[in-house]
Amino acid sequence: MNFSQDCARRAGGISLLLMMLAAPALATGIEPADDATIQAQLDVYNSENPGSIMALQPFRNDMSATGDDGLDVTLTSMNPNINSWFVLRVQPEEGRAAFYHLESTDPDRWQLSVELRRGAPTLVIESEDDRVRCAPWEGRNSELDEARAEPLPFAPICDDTLYLRNRVSGSYTTREAIAEFLRENVIFGDSIVNLIKGTFYQDAFLETSEEVETEDVGAVVEALGRADLDRFPVMRASPGFDLIGAEGGMEAGAWYAVQDAPGIYSSVMQPGMISEDILSRSGETNWLDGVESRADVYLVAFDMSHFEIGYEVGTDHPSFEWSSRPHGAGRNWNIPGPDGFSRPDPLVMVGMLSPSLTDRVAATFTGGYKRDHGAFRYGDLATFNHGHHYGFMVNGTVLSRLWPGLSTIYVTEDGTFGMTTWTQELNDELLPHLRFARQNGVALINPDPETGEGVPGDRVTQWGAGNWSGSADAQLRTLRAGSCLREVNGRQFLLYAYFSTATPSAMARTFQAYQCDYAMLMDMNSQEHTYMALYPENEDSDWIEAEHLVRGMAAVDQDTRNGTIPRFVGFADNRDFFYLLRRE
Numbered sequence: 001m002n003f004s005q006d007c008a009r010r011a012g013g014i015s016l017l018l019m020m021l022a023a024p025a026l027a028t029g030i031e032p033a034d035d036a037t038i039q040a041q042l043d044v045y046n047s048e049n050p051g052s053i054m055a056l057q058p059f060r061n062d063m064s065a066t067g068d069d070g071l072d073v074t075l076t077s078m079n080p081n082i083n084s085w086f087v088l089r090v091q092p093e094e095g096r097a098a099f100y101h102l103e104s105t106d107p108d109r110w111q112l113s114v115e116l117r118r119g120a121p122t123l124v125i126e127s128e129d130d131r132v133r134c135a136p137w138e139g140r141n142s143e144l145d146e147a148r149a150e151p152l153p154f155a156p157i158c159d160d161t162l163y164l165r166n167r168v169s170g171s172y173t174t175r176e177a178i179a180e181f182l183r184e185n186v187i188f189g190d191s192i193v194n195l196i197k198g199t200f201y202q203d204a205f206l207e208t209s210e211e212v213e214t215e216d217v218g219a220v221v222e223a224l225g226r227a228d229l230d231r232f233p234v235m236r237a238s239p240g241f242d243l244i245g246a247e248g249g250m251e252a253g254a255w256y257a258v259q260d261a262p263g264i265y266s267s268v269m270q271p272g273m274i275s276e277d278i279l280s281r282s283g284e285t286n287w288l289d290g291v292e293s294r295a296d297v298y299l300v301a302f303d304m305s306h307f308e309i310g311y312e313v314g315t316d317h318p319s320f321e322w323s324s325r326p327h328g329a330g331r332n333w334n335i336p337g338p339d340g341f342s343r344p345d346p347l348v349m350v351g352m353l354s355p356s357l358t359d360r361v362a363a364t365f366t367g368g369y370k371r372d373h374g375a376f377r378y379g380d381l382a383t384f385n386h387g388h389h390y391g392f393m394v395n396g397t398v399l400s401r402l403w404p405g406l407s408t409i410y411v412t413e414d415g416t417f418g419m420t421t422w423t424q425e426l427n428d429e430l431l432p433h434l435r436f437a438r439q440n441g442v443a444l445i446n447p448d449p450e451t452g453e454g455v456p457g458d459r460v461t462q463w464g465a466g467n468w469s470g471s472a473d474a475q476l477r478t479l480r481a482g483s484c485l486r487e488v489n490g491r492q493f494l495l496y497a498y499f500s501t502a503t504p505s506a507m508a509r510t511f512q513a514y515q516c517d518y519a520m521l522m523d524m525n526s527q528e529h530t531y532m533a534l535y536p537e538n539e540d541s542d543w544i545e546a547e548h549l550v551r552g553m554a555a556v557d558q559d560t561r562n563g564t565i566p567r568f569v570g571f572a573d574n575r576d577f578f579y580l581l582r583r584e
Helices: 003-022 035-045 143-149 175-185 192-197 217-224 355-360 424-433 504-513 551-556
Strands: 061-066 072-077 085-091 098-104 111-117 120-126 131-134 154-157 162-165 264-269 297-303 307-312 361-366 392-394 397-400 407-412 417-421 434-439 443-447 454-456 478-488 491-502 518-524 532-534 558-560 563-565 577-582
Touching: 061 111, 061 120, 072 111, 072 120, 098 143, 143 154, 143 162, 217 264, 297 361, 307 392, 307 407, 307 434, 355 361, 355 577, 361 518, 407 424, 407 518, 417 443, 417 478, 417 491, 417 518, 424 434, 443 478, 443 504, 454 504, 478 504, 491 504, 504 518
Parallel strands: none
Antiparallel strands: 061 072, 072 085, 085 098, 098 162, 111 120, 120 131, 154 162, 264 297, 297 491, 307 577, 361 532, 361 577, 392 397, 392 434, 407 417, 407 434, 443 454, 443 518, 478 491, 478 518, 558 563
16 A cells, blocks of 8 residues: 555545544443343342342343542433333442432433543433433432422423432322322412423423324224124213214214214123123123123223323332232242332332323223232132232333233333233243233133134133122122223224123123123222223313213312313322323
């Protein structure tokens, strides 16, 4: 190589270096751990006693930086595949460490890491086109101190890229408890506009989605068809929704589009109307009694091509300690809970929808059993795997292990939604990629292995082995709610059903009549526990109006002089819940 060629080569290398320096850095954040680390953490996850909420995270990984003054900062991603929940540990050279539960306001955009900058640890929150550096622990009245002092479940920090999740008291159903919560936690008044999009959060998380053309609702109603009933009377009973075409009543088993709520449909029926071809099948369920045969059932269907689904744990339920139900070999008295702990510290459960999602929320409904009811007292499932406490996870973080054999609603990192009986094979395949999951008992309906048709689960008639519970006076027939998954022409529909009084057999027969592929129990015994609300689109107002599957459910919301603040969306609640978001 001659001198001219060498100069040209060097000049080209310098130009390439300058181009690389000028280009935006690719945001990487905390990468997944290596295979050996994940396997070691999985071994702890699968052990008899993981011992802590952190030890229960098989895919966690962390980054640390230590400053010149000895301050050590460690940022742990609970699941780098999901990139949503983080634990920040701030350890001064002398004194106790402080822990903070952080949540990304936009996991698809922001990547988090820690770096040493001018001798001091710094958080780096970056995307492909932006970068935020912050050290929210610095100063006498640090940003983290101020955020923790806020009476907010979600307190924004670091230029609104992160939330600090704060401990708040979940609102109970009495008006006094709700009013007390609002007095203590809503400084600027009762308005939900102030609470969510106004004074506290301002417009930092407001997004305006482009309008999309919706298909003819009549075509979807036709695709859903009618339930398999022997008779289709017009019923005076109607849900608390404004429906299209139901001014004169609702024909039993038919579907009606909800006004101003694209992709949402409603139906009503009574189990006694179900086709004799279904009711007469012997050995599948118990016979329906005269009361539940005449009891109204209200249903709502969500066309999942329009929605994303998520799950959030309440401030109190489901909890983490032992259920009182397991006995014998199903319970280990030497550990404080089935996963080795009774509290989720340093994680914080808030029982409220993230304010960054409020502008897209379409519906909410309560989750499953409380922890004390969410395990088996009788039957084989009571005697191993710690009594099969119902598992749950939020934002890729395992809060209670998922057990094979239990009915499970789940969502993966790519948005795939499913409902099935959990297996060890599914656990091995999906656990690294799960964003949300909630277990609740055993199947009401599952696919027949030969025909694929939805048929009653094998424990529907077994009160103890199915852990179906009952009313306060031990009656198996009681107010219940359930959900099912149905596929129509390759499109998923999620159905949520409110049974004014029913046994598991009546629920299974109803879901059969609606051609469900899989169905499971949700909760029971009161309208608080079976609460379901949707929020129609209203371009003329910032106010979030709630319409309820059954009008009596509105009593759980909070009435104020400025309007009604809906549960789960406007204030923290003690119960867990699912939410549906309109797709962007």
